Amino acid sequence: MPAGVTTQVSDTREADKAPVSPLHVAIIMDGNGRWAKARGQMRTLGHKAGVNALQRTIRAAGDLGITHMTVFAFSTENWRRPAAEVSDLMGLLRTFIESDLGKLAKEGVCVRIIGQQDGLPKDIVECVRKAHDDTRHNSRFFLQVALNYGAQADVVEAAKRFAAKVKSGEAEVNDLTPETFGGLLSTHDLPPLDLMIRTSGEHRLSNFLLWEAAYAEFVFQDVLWPDYDRVHLEEALRIFKERDRRFGAVEAGHVSA
Template identity: 50%
Template sequence: MRDAEDSRPLRPPAHVAVIMDGNGRWAKSRGLPRTAGHKKGVDAVRRTVEAAGDLGIGYLTIFSFSSENWRRPEEEVSDLMQLLRFYLRSEIADLHRNGVRLRVIGDRARLSKDIVGLIDNAENLTRDNRKLTLVVALSYGSRQEITLAARRLAEEVRAGTLDPADISEDRLSERLFTADIPDPDLIVRTSGEKRISNFLLWQAAYAELVFVDTLWPDFSKRDLEAAIEEFHRRERRFGATTGTR
């Protein structure tokens, strides 16, 4: 991946987040059950993690299961949880060997105890790895996350440990699931949909958004590189202006 005007490699964004969309449509277009699309989606996760490591990305966040996904048919949710178990058991050794740190953000209270145990073990095993941090948003909803952070601030005020006048953006950020994770520079959504679906709403304030038509099971390293190339074509202003519009 190089700049079109010179031979120097493009510097990757520090943090790329991906809304993985299109598993169901991928399966439907092939006359397969949705589960087949989700299984192929796991392959795309594996490719993308490897690509992110190769490209020098520091943080990769994937939106794997939203708080709203709990409303899907019970059989589909059960299949997704089984896939999650499979991933946590079969992939963690490879992630660890390749220097990937795993972080899981979201509401763990709705997950079964065995899955929470697998997550804890995976996070503990990989906690010192530094090549890439893979953040998995699981049972995650951004409005819920912000609400919980606001509630924590309110509880501190009620306890007398925080003055309301001292509440700031930084203090709220420190109470989010992503407190020690940098905000994303680039958010990619697959499948052609153009919305962010309650994903990292606070953290995405100045992220560049790139929407691609590729269905998630077909997402490749080249798709990731193309999104990064589009990122580099943007002029990032962070709320400032340059005098022209």
């Protein structure tokens, strides 16, 4: 294979090799605004409560055997929200990094922030750099934060990167496989996604990890994100463990004649 073409662990794992407990869990943290509205509060307070829920969930995830977690913090579509709310969300990211990064680093957490940096405030870009630099050597737990992220845009950028390699002679068209393409996505450093959780009762992906979710199990929980805690995560893991993950195969004795 020509130099410059990276690979990723395939998502088409055999059922007998699938982990009993999910190693990589993704969460669409939904419901902050509705949580605040139900209490007669501003949406900003819902987002602040959501940060507290994230802190609880990170602690619980490590205790429960999860090694990798990806959370959806801000999508490319979220720029359509009122400017004041967008500003508040960016402020919460600053606060999270300033108040929690040192503790996460000491606890062996590696923090990665994926998504488009174009359009982000300069100080947020600096926060992203600091998070990467301060935790890059940690390996106990991997926290990936999707910020200004959209899965379709990520796929398009990966396609452009491969096209550029072909144009420069670093790769040939036939080098493109699901594995090599996955290696060009922003999530390429993480293992295949096992479990996708969405809170607040909504049942859609909202342009999050579309490629990575090919063989993930989905659990939709009717709880607003600020109320999320260890009990809810344990329930999601219980549901996951009850699933029969075949990755396109069938069990012996169940093949039609």
